[in-house]
Amino acid sequence: MMSVPPQLPSPGVVLRRLLQNLGGGLRDLVLLPLLSRVPREWVVLRLDRGLAEASTPSPWLEQLMQRPPLLANVLEVMRYAQRDEQVQGVLLKLGPGSLGWAKVSALARALGRLREAGKRVVAYAENTGNAGAWLGAMADHFWMAPEGRLDLLGVRMEVPFLRRALEKLQIEPDVISAGRYKSAAETLERSSMSRAAREALEAVVERLYEALIDGLASGSAGSAERAREWIDNGPYLAVQAQEIGLVDELVYADEVPQRLAALAPGNGEPEAGHEARLVSAASYARVARPRFQWQPVLGEANELAVVVLQGLILPGAGSSRGIVGLLGRLAQSDNVRAVVLRIDSPGGDPLASDLIWRAVGKLAEKKPVVASLGDTGASGGYYVAMAANEIIAEPTTLTGSIGVVMASLKFDAFLEQLGVSFDAVERGRHAGIYDPVRARTEEERALLRRQIELLYTDFVRKAAKDRGLSEEVLDRVAQGRVWTGSHAKEHALVDQLGGLDVALARVRELSGLEPEAGRVVQYAVSPVAARFLRSSPLERARGAQFLCPVQVRLD
Structure with missing residues (x-):
């Protein structure tokens, strides 16, 4: 177990802790009399717009865009409600918003804990799908609008193939990949799935289908x-x-508060017009968060940093203004005790992935780091997780995809139809190797293939070392194949199954903190830095990619 050596904080950290103590005390002094009057019989969790992993850079922009709530905040509210004697239950508002397989797995476990604590759980939807059916089955009561739809359909993974369309346009794909199952570019050069791609996707879809069945069966299906x-x-x-x-029942939205009032213990039929008192998740969180406690200004670091890595890993993420710079600052911070790297990414640029991987490894040499994989932590997303002390994934996470692909298109014949032609003057045998208006020579393709093979070999070597496996064993489960989290656990690609809550519990254990101890703070790249993380389509087209080809929707 990694332990954090005790050391006195710097004067700047002492001052910051002192100001935090004073600010927390003043905040409670002003707000507590007002917050104590907030009704808290039923806490409303709005999931109808979906769930997000990271917030936008600006709170006012978040409100303007009507962004979905954060998964971490929803789980926090459910944890508070579980222990709050004033809370009778939780109302889930479900809808068509995207939730994702891993997020629903985490929510289902949290609902189970709420019910075990004696809280009522009611799910309400006008229209919803697989995710709503799963969560509705886990509730005590599942209500829907009388004319609503429930699209419980199962699992389907569909891939578009562009080969014939490209042939008609006289556009030629050029694909080089490493890994038998690395199928990200098959959509360009085939008209249907390859045998290897179908084999991998069949296994993924089957495991996700089993998860959906288990979720329904553990609830009202029985x-x-x-x-x-x-x-x-x-x-x-x-x-x-x-x-x-x-x-269970067909209920209009305006009838829900009165129906909830009828669920109060011993109420029977409520009086006409009597309605349950509802509170939004955001308002409840302000009421229910643990009240201010004086933190020793000279004590050890107690902050648990959650760093969210979401979306494609683009060139620039490895810069000092990107994730690498943030991880470096956390490594040097006297106030941060441990880090959870929350990843929801299908991968992307190899260089940026490698630079983030190195930064995670250097951070893990100083402080405990646990990688928590969300809906997707595959290819480059898995690459950056490998350097953490441990990797935790949901059973339904899509991960693995250890492979490399490079895909480009040749447009000369297409442009010729439009009357567009190109001429060039060049020096150097391979000066036009990335030119999209001429075919690559066999020598050029061999040169690029060698680079792809080297990238793949390096990926496998680092993964084997980080996971404590031989390169031969790792290569057998690599080959660009996508696995679910439960598959990955069987093949030692992850250490434990669970969500963000499990990752936080584990990082507390690794850093010597008591359960529930430490202050959790989410970090993200600043909006100014985000501009430096963008790359041009041409830049992305020229390079190899650590990219996962699979996305399976739950809703």
């Missing part, structure tokens, strides 16, 4: 057989879902 029957007979109108027991 058995895997009934869950399969529900899926195979979908989709449903709300009235049809009620007939088979998937939905």
Whole structure:
């Protein structure tokens, strides 16, 4: 177990802690009398717009864009409600918003803990799909609008193929890849899935389908057989879902507060007009967060940093103004005790991935680092996680995809149809190797193939070393193949199954903190730095990519 050596903080950290103590005390002095009057019988969690991993740089912009709530905040509110004697239950508002497989897995576990603590859980939806059905099945009551739709359909992974369209346009693809299953560019050069791609996707879809069945069966379906029957007979109108027991009642949205009031212990039928008192998740969080406690200004670091890496890893992310710079600052911070790297990324640029990987490794030499994989932590997303002390993934996370692909298009014949031609003067045998208006020579393709093979070999070598496996064993589970988190655990690509809560618990253990101790702070790249992380389409087209080809929607 990694332990953090005790050391006195710098004067700047002492001053900051002192100001935080004073600010926290003043805040509670002013707000507590007002917050104590906030009703908190039923906490409303709005999931109808989906869930996000990271916030926008500006709170006012977040409100203007009506961004979905953060997964971490929703789980925090559910944890507070679980222990709050004044809270009778939680109302989930479901809808068509994207939730994602890993996020729903985390929410389902949190709902189970709420019910075990004696809290009521009610799910309400007007229109929803697989995710809503899963969470609705986990609730005590699942209500829908009378004319709503429940699209419980199962799992489908569909891939578009452009080969014939490109042939008609006289555009030629040029694809070089390393890894038998690295199928990210098959969409350009084939008309259907290769045998290897189908094999990998069949395994992923089957495991996700099993997760959906298990979720329904552990809830109101009661058995895997009934869950399969529900899926195979979908989709449903709300009235049809009620007939088979998937939905409990048909309720209009304006009737929900009165129906909730009827669920209060010993209430029976509520008086006409009596409604339950509802509080939004944001308002409840301000009320329920642990009140101010004086923190020793000379004590050891107690901050747990959560760094969110979301989306494509683009050139520039490895700069001092990108994620690498942020990780370096956290490594030097006297106030940060440990770090959770929360990853929801299909990968991207190899250089940026490698620079982030190195920064994570250097950080892990000084402080405990746990990588927590969200819906996707694959290819370059997995690469950056490898250097952490441990990797934790949800059973439904898409991960692995250890491989490399380089894809480009040749446009000369297409442009010739439009009357566009090019002429050039060059020096150097390979000066035009990236030119999209001429075919590469066999010598040039061999040169690029060698580079792709070297990148793949290096990826496998680093993964094997970080995971404590031989290169031969690692190569067998690499080959560009996408795995679910449960598959990855079986092949030692991840250490433990679970979500962000499990990662925080583990990083506390590694850093010698008591359960629930430490202040959790989320970090992200600044909006100014974000401008430096963008790259041009031409720049991306020229380079190899650590990129996962698979996306499977739950909703």
